[in-house]
Amino acid sequence: MAVQQDAEVVYVVDHNLDKAKAAAQSLGINEYGTDYSEIISSDDVDAVDICVTANEHVDVATFAANSGKHILLEKPISTTLQMLI
Numbered sequence: 001m002a003v004q005q006d007a008e009v010v011y012v013v014d015h016n017l018d019k020a021k022a023a024a025q026s027l028g029i030n031e032y033g034t035d036y037s038e039i040i041s042s043d044d045v046d047a048v049d050i051c052v053t054a055n056e057h058v059d060v061a062t063f064a065a066n067s068g069k070h071i072l073l074e075k076p077i078s079t080t081l082q083m084l085i
């Protein structure tokens with residue numbers, strides 16, 4: 001995302017609030033939290049860069065897709081075939 005001239009990181013989310021705050025501060029961002037659904041639902045979020053553990057990919061990506069967001073997701077999409085069905 002950093003190479004996209006017209007992209008701006010506006011929120012940082014982490015399970016650990018202290019880590020979210022530290023990452024946000026290092027990027028010069030004021031908004032951070034622990035609830036990805038609240039952030040993804042925000043009207044000022046157009047795209048989501050999902051950087052969670054592989055077993056969480058499907059849940060977060062599905063929520064983002066159902067919220068109408070563009071998604072950047074690292075591999076694998078899922079750790080099991082059953083999670084994709």
